[in-house]
Amino acid sequence: xxPTALHVRAETKPxxxxxxxxxxxxxxxxxxxYVVNVEKSPLSIFPDKEYEGTGASLVPTGSWTDAPSxxxxxxxKELPEEDFPxxxxxxxxxxxxxxxxxxxTVLGRxxxxxxxxxxxxxxxxEQGRRVAAFGYHAGFAGAALALMTWAWQLTHGKDxxxxxxxxxxxxxxxxxxVKDAVEKGKAKSxxxxxxxxxxxxxxxxxxxxxxxxxxxxxxxxKWDLPETKAKPGPYQEIVESDVFVNCIYLSAKIPPFISPxxxxxxxxxxxxxxxxxxxxxxxxxxxxxxDINTTFSSPTVPVKLPSGSTDLPLSVISxxxxxxxxxxxxxxxxxxxxxxxxxQLNDWKNARVWQQADKLFKEKCAILPEGTxxxxxxxVAGQS
Numbered sequence: 001x002x003p004t005a006l007h008v009r010a011e012t013k014p015x016x017x018x019x020x021x022x023x024x025x026x027x028x029x030x031x032x033x034y035v036v037n038v039e040k041s042p043l044s045i046f047p048d049k050e051y052e053g054t055g056a057s058l059v060p061t062g063s064w065t066d067a068p069s070x071x072x073x074x075x076x077k078e079l080p081e082e083d084f085p086x087x088x089x090x091x092x093x094x095x096x097x098x099x100x101x102x103x104x105t106v107l108g109r110x111x112x113x114x115x116x117x118x119x120x121x122x123x124x125x126e127q128g129r130r131v132a133a134f135g136y137h138a139g140f141a142g143a144a145l146a147l148m149t150w151a152w153q154l155t156h157g158k159d160x161x162x163x164x165x166x167x168x169x170x171x172x173x174x175x176x177x178v179k180d181a182v183e184k185g186k187a188k189s190x191x192x193x194x195x196x197x198x199x200x201x202x203x204x205x206x207x208x209x210x211x212x213x214x215x216x217x218x219x220x221x222k223w224d225l226p227e228t229k230a231k232p233g234p235y236q237e238i239v240e241s242d243v244f245v246n247c248i249y250l251s252a253k254i255p256p257f258i259s260p261x262x263x264x265x266x267x268x269x270x271x272x273x274x275x276x277x278x279x280x281x282x283x284x285x286x287x288x289x290x291d292i293n294t295t296f297s298s299p300t301v302p303v304k305l306p307s308g309s310t311d312l313p314l315s316v317i318s319x320x321x322x323x324x325x326x327x328x329x330x331x332x333x334x335x336x337x338x339x340x341x342x343x344q345l346n347d348w349k350n351a352r353v354w355q356q357a358d359k360l361f362k363e364k365c366a367i368l369p370e371g372t373x374x375x376x377x378x379x380v381a382g383q384s
Contacts, residue, residue: 003034004034005071006029006072006342006345007037007063007071007074008026008036008039009064009073009074010039010041010043010044010061010062011044012080013077014295014296014297015043015167015295015321016324017043017044017167017327018076018321018323019041019044019331020074020075020120020335021036021074021335022046022332023046023051025342026051026055026056027054027055029339029342029343030055030056031055034345036055036057037056037057037059039061042061044327046331065084067088069088072091073089073092074092075091076092076093077093077321078094078106083109085114085115088116089116090110090116090117090118091120091345093120093121095121097119097121097122097360098282100281102281105372107364108368108372110361111373112373116358118348118358119357119361120132123353123357124356126352131338132334132335132341134334135202135204135207135247136203137323137330138276138323139210139276139322140211141211141322141325142207142245142247142274142276142322143197143207143243143245143274144174144175144215146272146273147182148165148181149272150185150242150271151182151185153271154184154185154188154189161299161302162300164295164296164298164299165325167325167327168325168326170326170328170329175211175215178214178215179215182217192219193219193241193243194242195208195221195241195243196223196237196243197212197220197247198224199246199249200222202224208245208276209222223237228254233257233286234257234258234262235257235258235262236265238258238262238270239268239270240267240268240270242269242272243270243272243274244272245273245274246273248277249277250284254286255286256287256288257286258273258289259288259289260289261306263289263305266310268309268310270312270314271312271314272314273289273303273316273317274316274317275316278319278320278322280292280293280320289314289316290318293318293319293320294318299319300316300317302315302316303315341353
């Protein structure tokens with residue numbers, strides 16, 4: 001039997017510098033008998049030369065489309081918006097299982113080409129916990145940008161948005177910049193910001209809290225299920241905080257955390273919201289005060305405030321690949337956590353974690369709107 005071939009595709013999302021399979025993990029996979037082909041990537045934090053000596057082969061950028069159909073394509077973020085059917089097994093974050101805008105178009109490409117999506121977001125262990133996630137670094141980076149935005153508003157005025165940011169080589173460099181910004185904000189306002197984190201007990205929330213602590217903040221409100229279950233939103237405590245960081249995992253409709261009406265209070269101190277969860281197009285988004293994703297080149301979007309509100313600005317950060325602010329550290333942690341599952345791809349149909357992902361894929365394909373895929377019911381039924 002031929003060895004299982006993994007094709008690591010180059011990311012195409014602007015400023016996406018992470019990789020699902022780092023050089024360290026590529027070597028471990030090769031040592032375990034896998035063929036690993038890595039696309040040359042102008043964006044990756046890992047230069048092509050770092051894969052030399054790992055046993056992996058460097059292949060042209062974008063060559064996954066021509067790879068043999070039995071090769072497994074491994075990536076991180078969404079594929080480019082194309083329309084051709086997908087014939088491979090794809091391991092990636094597809095963001096099409098929770099009713100996001102255009103989910104049917106994204107998902108429909110797989111059954112049309114008799115391909116399979118094994119979504120990284122839904123790989124779970126026996127306890128229902130994700131086997132690998134970028135949550136910690138997402139929360140860490142999101143809180144960092146939120147504090148930078150708070151300070152920027154104070155030192156540059158409400159009409160000048162936070163300028164674009166670029167990835168950091170390491171955590172220490174990011175913390176230094178955040179500390180410097182917070183000190184400037186404190187000098188202008190006379191106080192350190194109060195930050196409220198919802199979802200503080202999860203991976204993402206822990207990252208946000210850790211960043212705030214390393215930045216020297218003194219008032220960090222750490223909310224999780226006990227606080228949100230005790231009473232429904234909107235929450236006045238959010239409006240009374242300087243910064244709100246949302247780190248929940250949204251799985252069902254819940255009351256909104258804040259609303260346009262709650263922002264009209266005269267005692268509003270809130271000036272920055274970082275929606276790390278970034279359920280922008282989800283119909284159940286608990287932060288219904290914005291409707292677009294932001295980017296590293298334009299990190300914030302202003303919120304249109306109700307008439308009669310204070311002059312205090314309010315900006316939202318809604319970047320959907322925040323961990324790329326610390327791409328090397330985030331990739332190394334994620335790839336290492338994913339390795340045990342990657343090592344099961346040579347027999348994925350009999351490996352529980354991948355079986356579960358395949359089952360979910362079929363369930364989602366079964367509810368595609370009629371006409372999305374010609375004969376998709378037969379295609380899905382025929383997949384094994």
